[in-house]
Every structure is written in structure tokens, then in C-alpha cells.
Amino acid sequence: MSSVRARIAPYLLSFPGWFWLGLFFLLPIITVLSVALQTGNPDTGYTFTWHWSEFSTVLSNYNGELVRSFIYGGISTLAAFVIAYPMAYWIAFHGGLHKSTYLFIILLPFFVSFVIRTLAWQFLLSDNGIVLGSLKSIGLLPQSTHVLSTPFAVIAGLTYNALPYMVLPLYVAIEKIDRRVVRAAGDLYASGVQAFFRVILPLSSAGIFAGFLLVFVTNVGDYVNASILGGPGTTMIGNVIQNSYLENLDYPTASALSSILMVLLLFVIWLYARVFGTEAVEEAVA
Amino acid sequence: MLPAVREGVPNEAEVAAADVHLRNVVKTYGGVVAVDDLTLEIPRGEFFSLLGPSGCGKTTTLGMIGGFETPTSGTIMLGDQDVSRVPPYKRDVNTVFQSYALFPHLDIFGNIAFGLKRKGMPKEQIASRVTEVLRLVDLPGYEKRKISELSGGQQQRIALARALVNEPRVLLLDEPLGALDLKLRKQMQAELKRIQQDVGITFLYVTHDQEEAMAMSDRLAVMNAGKIEQYGTPRDVYERPATRFVASFLGASNLIAGKVVSSGGAEFAEVVLAGGQTVRVPAERVTPGQVEISVGIRPEKLLLEPVSEPAAPGYNAITGQVILGTYLGVSHQYIVKGPADTELVVYVQNLGATAPTLGETVRLSWLPEHTFVV
Numbered sequence: 001m002s003s004v005r006a007r008i009a010p011y012l013l014s015f016p017g018w019f020w021l022g023l024f025f026l027l028p029i030i031t032v033l034s035v036a037l038q039t040g041n042p043d044t045g046y047t048f049t050w051h052w053s054e055f056s057t058v059l060s061n062y063n064g065e066l067v068r069s070f071i072y073g074g075i076s077t078l079a080a081f082v083i084a085y086p087m088a089y090w091i092a093f094h095g096g097l098h099k100s101t102y103l104f105i106i107l108l109p110f111f112v113s114f115v116i117r118t119l120a121w122q123f124l125l126s127d128n129g130i131v132l133g134s135l136k137s138i139g140l141l142p143q144s145t146h147v148l149s150t151p152f153a154v155i156a157g158l159t160y161n162a163l164p165y166m167v168l169p170l171y172v173a174i175e176k177i178d179r180r181v182v183r184a185a186g187d188l189y190a191s192g193v194q195a196f197f198r199v200i201l202p203l204s205s206a207g208i209f210a211g212f213l214l215v216f217v218t219n220v221g222d223y224v225n226a227s228i229l230g231g232p233g234t235t236m237i238g239n240v241i242q243n244s245y246l247e248n249l250d251y252p253t254a255s256a257l258s259s260i261l262m263v264l265l266l267f268v269i270w271l272y273a274r275v276f277g278t279e280a281v282e283e284a285v286a
Numbered sequence: 287m288l289p290a291v292r293e294g295v296p297n298e299a300e301v302a303a304a305d306v307h308l309r310n311v312v313k314t315y316g317g318v319v320a321v322d323d324l325t326l327e328i329p330r331g332e333f334f335s336l337l338g339p340s341g342c343g344k345t346t347t348l349g350m351i352g353g354f355e356t357p358t359s360g361t362i363m364l365g366d367q368d369v370s371r372v373p374p375y376k377r378d379v380n381t382v383f384q385s386y387a388l389f390p391h392l393d394i395f396g397n398i399a400f401g402l403k404r405k406g407m408p409k410e411q412i413a414s415r416v417t418e419v420l421r422l423v424d425l426p427g428y429e430k431r432k433i434s435e436l437s438g439g440q441q442q443r444i445a446l447a448r449a450l451v452n453e454p455r456v457l458l459l460d461e462p463l464g465a466l467d468l469k470l471r472k473q474m475q476a477e478l479k480r481i482q483q484d485v486g487i488t489f490l491y492v493t494h495d496q497e498e499a500m501a502m503s504d505r506l507a508v509m510n511a512g513k514i515e516q517y518g519t520p521r522d523v524y525e526r527p528a529t530r531f532v533a534s535f536l537g538a539s540n541l542i543a544g545k546v547v548s549s550g551g552a553e554f555a556e557v558v559l560a561g562g563q564t565v566r567v568p569a570e571r572v573t574p575g576q577v578e579i580s581v582g583i584r585p586e587k588l589l590l591e592p593v594s595e596p597a598a599p600g601y602n603a604i605t606g607q608v609i610l611g612t613y614l615g616v617s618h619q620y621i622v623k624g625p626a627d628t629e630l631v632v633y634v635q636n637l638g639a640t641a642p643t644l645g646e647t648v649r650l651s652w653l654p655e656h657t658f659v660v
Contacts, residue, residue, distance in 0.1 A: 183354060184387040186374040188401035188448070194375075198400075202391045 036255035046251060054256045062240050062257060066264070069237040072151065073220035076158035080166040080215050081208070083159065088170035088207075089200075092177075103171065110164050118228045121157050122148065125229065149231025157225035162215040169214065173207025174200070209276055217265055237261055305330045305456050305488040306351060311360035313346050313512075320346045322512035324360070328456070328490055333482045335491045335499035338509035339535065344492045345460060347509070351490065352458050353377045364455055375404070380449035381458040385465070386441045388433045394420075394444055395429040401452040419451040422481060439470045446478070450485060459491045463498065475501050496536045500524065508532045524584075526571070526658045533582050533660055540588070540630040541580045541660065542604075546572055554654055557581055561625030565602040567657040580660050585631040587656040590620060590642065591649045601651040606630060608642050622650060 036054055040046035059066075091102045109117060124131055125147045135141040147153050177200060185195035201208075223238030230236075237257060245254035306328040313321040321343040328334045336344040349355035350362055353374030362370045369377050380401065389397050395416055402412045420426050423443040436444065442462060449457055459478075463471045479502045482489045493499050499506050500520040507517045508531070516528045527533035533541060542559050549555035554566035559581065567581060589601075597603045606624035618641060620632045632650060642648050 178385070178387065180383055180385050180387040181389060183374075184381070184383060184389070184448075185400070186354070187352060187379075187381045187383075188452070189375045189404035190400070191373075191375050194404060199389060199391075205391075 032255045032258055035251050036259055038252050040252075042249035051252065054252050055260065058253050058256045059260065062237065065235050065237045065240050066260070068235070069220050069261075070264070070268075072155055072158060072226075072234075072236060073216050073222075076155045076162060076219050077166075077212055077216040079155065079159040080162040081170075081211060084163055084166035084170055084211065085208075088167050088174050092171055092174040093179075099175075103168075106167055107164055114161060115224060115228070117161065118157055118224055121153075121160065122228050125153055125156075148229060149234065151230075151234050153229040154226050154234045154236075157229045158219045158222060161222075161225065162219055165214040165218065166211040169210035170204060170207040173204040173210075177203045205276065209272075212272070213269065217269070220265060221261060304328055305365060306490065307361075307363040308347070308351075309361045309363070311347070311350065311362060312358045313343070313350060313355060314358045319512050321350070321357075324512070324514060326507060326514060326517070328488060329505070330488055331486050332504040333479065333489045333491065333502055335493060335503040335506040336509055337493055337496060337499040337506050337536070339494055342509040343512040344494075344509050348381075348458050348460055348490065348492045351456070352379055352381045378455040379458060380452050380454040381460065382442075382445050382449050382462045384460045384462065386445040386462075388441060388445060388448070390433055392433075393429070394425075394431050394433070394436075397433065397444060398448045398451050400448065405452070415451055419447045422450070422484065423447045424477070438466055439474065442466065442474060446481070450481070450487070453485075454487065456488045456490055459489060461493050462491075463493075463495075471498070478502060500536070508536060510535070527582065527660060530580065530660050533658070538585050538631055540583050540585060540624075540628070542582075542625055542628050542630075544579060544581050546577050546579060549574070559604065559625040560628075563604045563625055565604065565657065566654040567659055568655060571657070571659045582658040582660055583630075583652050583656060585619075586633045587652045588630070588632045588650045589652065590622070590632050590634050591651060592642070593647055593649050595649075597649060597651055600653070602654055602657065603649050603651040605647055605649050608644055608646050608648055611641060611644065622648060624650065 034048060035046070037048060037051050038046040039049045039051045039054075087106065091099055095102050123129055126132070127146045127148065128136070132141065132145060132147060136143055136145065181203070182195055182199055185199045186192075190198055221238050223236060223242045226234050226236040226239050227242075230239075241254045241257045241261075244250040244257070304327040306326070308324050308326040311321055311324045312319070324343075324347060326347075336347060338344045346355060350357050351364075353369065353372060353376075357370055360370070361368055364378060389400065392400070398416045398419060399412045402415060407415070416429060417426070420428055423446055425440060425443055425447070428440075428444075433441065433444070442465075445462065462478075463474050466474060475498060478489075478491075482502075491499070491502065503520055505517070505519055506523060508515045508523060510531045516523050516532045523532060524536055527536060527539065530541065533539035544557040544559040544565070547556050547558050547564075549569050549572050552569055555569040555572045556564055557567055557579065558564050565581060572579065589598075591597075593605060604624055606622040608620055609623050609629070610621040612619045615636065617636050618634045620634065620642070622630045622632055624630045630650065
């Protein structure tokens with residue numbers, strides 16, 4: 001009797017977790033998938049019709065936006081990495097007693113709403129705003145220069161908004177590196193640059209992996225930066241989904257695109273994990 | 287008191303051939319002196335220990351030889367090359383770190399080959415050198431293992447192999463056995479000594495464990511408060527400690543204050559101890575003109591006898607009262623209240639003799655040659 005209870009106890013204990021996942025993860029995914037297979041229009045409503053061709057239709061209609069999302073996501077992730085690594089490195093190795101202060105300073109702007117921050121970028125990058133306006137008035141830039149609505153503005157916004165998600169995992173990984181190991185590299189004839197590439201960088205790979213994952217997934221699906229800082233030529237897949245769902249009430253299109261985005265991201269992550277090895281994934285998760 | 291310069295100090299030829307010369311090296315950290323005007327010669331091919339309590343500056347000295355610290359002033363020479371300001375990666379010195387500091391992302395081969403790769407050695411040669419050094423540290427065939435799969439003792443051997451494989455001019459060892467348990471430590475002491483003799487590389491070993499330093503070193507230097515107190519072979523330093531600090535840090539010592547009353551010409555000088563008893567010490571151990579001294583005797587050199595028996599001729603003898611006796615199995619340890627209430631420690635080998643009772647007045651006698659002066 002009691003042995004039966006002992007055997008089922010772990011399952012009983014994990015039940016809330018399963019319930020939670022089922023209710024808030026599995027159910028919505030099934031809903032999204034099933035909505036994608038519906039047909040109809042906003043006025044008469046949608047009915048489930050096994051309409052598989054929805055997927056190929058949206059793929060051919062929006063492949064440009066999909067590709068653009070992955071390109072913007074990739075470039076902004078790389079840019080965030082290049083900017084964040086030195087920051088994290090400096091705080092971890094040279095931050096001394098004020099490490100948490102520096103981290104707090106980096107996080108400070110992020111206590112403000114995401115949309116407000118992006119609107120601030122719009123203000124900064126506007127044609128006659130603080131940056132461009134003053135550069136133009138002293139003649140460093142021609143009057144015709146504009147940044148808003150360009151891919152640059154969108155990628156810059158994406159990069160900026162991703163910074164803390166890149167800095168924090170990198171910081172945690174670099175902070176964990178035993179300084180004595182770096183010293184040992186110097187003792188074994190490695191110059192500063194060699195010690196960095198042979199020891200510090202590989203030892204921070206878990207943080208790099210986690211940072212790339214967090215930022216890339218978030219940025220590929222982002223729509224706020226493109227809608228506030230971008231223009232007609234910089235539409236990302238997130239904008240298409242948002243428009244289909246909220247403006248056009250075209251639920252099947254939005255659902256199909258969401259599903260496609262999810263599958264593509266999963267594939268990219270799988271590929272990435274294969275290349276980096278599962279150890280890095282485990283470490284990143286742990 | 288000046289650091290004693292006596293036997294065991296290298297002669298001129300040895301100094302010329304020394305691997306490491308430190309000349310008037312000073313290291314201060316914001317006004318705090320860690321190493322104070324240190325001059326030291328480490329002879330080629332020797333197992334040399336820097337022995338001292340924590341905070342005495344021994345690790346800082348090692349760090350300066352390794353290149354991790356820059357001396358505030360003074361020169362450090364490796365052979366005839368001044369390396370005082372040369373970064374570690376350009377020095378022909380390798381270190382076995384206290385914590386081992388192995389690279390966790392590399393396997394054992396990667397760890398050991400790290401230095402050779404930086405030096406640009408051809409691949410086949412690296413492979414054979416790694417195989418060879420793994421045999422030397424008694425871990426053959428471990429190339430593909432991960433660091434995390436190794437025990438502490440094995441990691442210690444890999445750390446040693448990783449440094450030795452580069453065949454440095456000097457190998458620096460920073461308390462490498464500190465993290466091992468007693469049994470393994472003893473075993474590794476013997477092993478380190480064997481490896482040092484096999485490869486013939488100069489080992490500079492830093493430790494606070496006097497037994498370890500005595501067991502392994504050809505020569506050692508005792509450091510205290512940034513200075514070298516004494517330099518010599520373990521035997522010299524133990525038998526004839528030059529300072530109070532050395533006498534108490536290296537083994538146990540009994541020190542009794544006294545006044546030199548005669549020294550001129552004779553083999554032995556006479557010293558009147560506080561409390562009035564007179565003992566003899568070898569005259570050459572008394573600095574001419576010195577009057578107020580302390581006479582030192584190691585606890586195992588003392589014979590504890592009943593006062594009723596006649597004293598052996600030629601021995602120094604004093605009397606005292608037994609105030610504590612401790613049975614240690616291999617020996618008895620007695621505390622005897624001697625001249626001027628000085629508490630003296632005596633080790634009596636356990637030969638089954640009748641133990642003196644507490645409060646009993648006993649005679650302590652020893653050979654004058656076993657007396658040292660600080």
C-alpha cells in the first residue's frame with residue numbers, strides 16, 4: 001500500500017507543474033495551430049476547415065518579412081554581443097567592489113517601459129533631433145540625412161533593447177571564471193590576447209550561448225522597434241502578425257505566421273545547440 | 287639581529303651558477319612592506335624551499351619570480367637575464383599553483399600541451415612530450431580524461447606535469463600539497479622529491495609546513511616579516527637556528543636567557559643563566575662582545591634524570607621541577623620549570639623507564655655542542 005504511494009508520490013508532486021504547462025503552454029499552442037487551419041472572414045466569423053494551404057499562402061506572401069526578421073535579429077544579436085562582452089568583462093574583472101553598482105547602472109534605463117525607451121530613441125534619432133539636428137547644424141551631416149525608418153534605426157533599437165539580456169548572462173559566466181586559471185595561462189606563455197581567446201572566451205561560452213539565445217529569439221519576433229523606429233521598408237514578421245491579428249482581424253494568417261516563426265526559431269536553436277554542443281545548453285539552463 | 291650567514295650558504299662558484307638571484311628586492315603594497323630588501327641565491331638544480339608563516343612574504347616573492355608581481359625596487363635575475371619587469375609569459379619559469387588552476391574547458395592533453403603550443407612546438411613532438419611527462423607523474427594514458435574526472439591528488443600531478451613539460455629553468459611551487467590530506471601529502475612529498483631528482487630542474491617550493499620543507503629541501507630559507515631569517519641546509523637551520531624566530535618556527539626550542547661570562551680563546555664559552563646556574567656553549571657560536579644572550583636547546587636533546595643519580599661528566603646540567611607530563615605513545619613530553627621559572631619542554635623516548643612524578647625535582651642535562659645561541 002505504502003509502496004504504491006511512494007511510487008506515485010513524485011508524479012503527484014509534479015502534477016501542478018504539468019497542469020500549469022498544459023493550461024498555459026500546450027493549450028494556447030494547440031489553439032494557435034487550430035486557428036491557423038480555419039477559414040472565413042472577420043464579418044462572418046471563422047470555421048475550422050483543415051485549411052493547410054494557409055501556411056504556404058502566408059509563406060509566399062510574407063517571406064520577405066520573415067527573412068528580414070531573421071537578418072535584423074541576427075545582426076542585432078551580434079551587435080549586442082560585441083557591445084555587451086567588453087562591458088560584462090570589465091565589470092566582472094575590473095569592477096572591484098562596485099560590480100553591483102555598475103550592473104545597476106546598466107539596468108537602470110530598463111526600469112522604464114520598453115515602449116517609452118523606444119520612443120526616446122525615436123526622439124533622439126528624429127531628423128532634427130538632438131543627435132542629427134546638432135550634427136547638421138555644425139555641418140557635419142548634410143541636411144538630407146535621416147536615420148528613422150531605415151534598417152539602421154530598427155537594428156540600433158533592437159540592439160539597445162537587448163543589451164541587459166546580453167550583459168547579464170555574460171557577466172555571470174565571466175564572473176565565474178577563476179582568475180588563477182587566467183594567471184596560469186600567462187604562466188604558460190600565453191600573452192594577454194592569447195589568454196583571452198584560449199581561456200577566457202571558451203570559459204564564458206555558457207554565457208555567450210545564453211545571451212545569444214535570449215536576445216535572438218526575442219529580437220526576431222519583435223515588432224515594437226520596427227513600428228516605432230522603422231518605416232514601410234523595415235516591416236518585420238512581428239509587425240505582420242500584430243497587424244493581421246489586431247488590425248485586420250485575420251486570425252488564421254496571424255496564427256499561421258506565429259507557428260511558422262516558432263518552428264523556424266526552434267530549428268535555428270537546435271542547429272545552434274548542435275554546433276555549440278549540448279554541454280553549453282545544459283550549463284546555460286543551469 | 288642580523289640574519290646568520292654560516293654553513294650551508296653557497297660558495298662563490300655556486301652563486302655564479304645560481305638559477306635565481308634576488309638582489310635587494312622590495313615589494314610594498316600602498317605603504318605596507320611585504321618583502322623587505324631581500325637578497326637570495328637559489329642554486330641550480332636544487333630543491334629549494336621558502337619557509338615561513340602566512341603573511342611572511344614568501345608567496346609574494348614567488349609571485350615576483352613568476353612575473354605576477356613587479357618588485358617595487360631591486361632586481362630579479364634568471365641566470366644572467368634581468369627579468370624584474372618581464373611579463374610572466376616571456377619568462378622561462380613555470381608555476382604549480384596552490385589551487386592547481388587547471389583549465390576546466392580542456393582535457394588533460396590540452397592542459398599539458400598548453401605551454402608547448404604557445405611556444406610553437408610541432409604537433410608530433412608535443413604528443414610525445416605529453417606522453418612522456420604523464421609517465422613521469424605516474425598517470426600514463428590519461429590524455430583524453432577530463433579534469434573533472436580526476437581526484438585532488440591526480441589534479442595535483444597534472445598541474446605538476448603541465449608546468450614540468452615546458453622544461454623551465456625554474457619550477458615554482460606555491461604550497462602545492464596544501465589541499466591534500468595528510469597521507470597523500472606524505473606520498474606526494476616523496477614523489478616530488480623523486481621527480482625533481484629525475485628531471486634536475488631547480489624547484490623553488492613555498493610552504494608554511496616546516497616538516498615538509500625539511501623533508502624535501504636541499505636548502506631552505508626561513509622567512510619572517512618580509513625578510514630572510516636564515517638560509518642553509520635543513521640540518522644546519524634546525525641544529526643551529528640563528529634567531530629566536532627560527533628556533534621556535536622550525537621545530538620546538540627551549541630558550542633560557544643568560545650572560546656570557548668567559549669566552550676568550552677556549553673551546554667553550556661559559557654562560558650564567560638567569561637563576562644562577564652555569565652552562566657551556568661552543569665559543570664560536572657566541573658573537574665576540576655579546577653578553578646578553580639566550581641559550582637554546584631542542585627538547586629531544588635533553589636528558590631527564592633523577593637528581594639522586596650522578597651527572598654525566600662533560601654535560602651541561604640544570605635542575606627544575608616537573609609540572610606536566612603527557613604520554614604520547616612514542617614518547618613522553620614533560621614540561622619542566624627551570625631557571626628563572628622558564629618552562630622547558632623535554633621529549634623522553636618511550637623506553638619504559640619509570641616516569642618522574644609531578645612536582646619532582648629533576649636534572650636536565652645535554653651536550654654543550656647541542657647548545658645554540660640566539
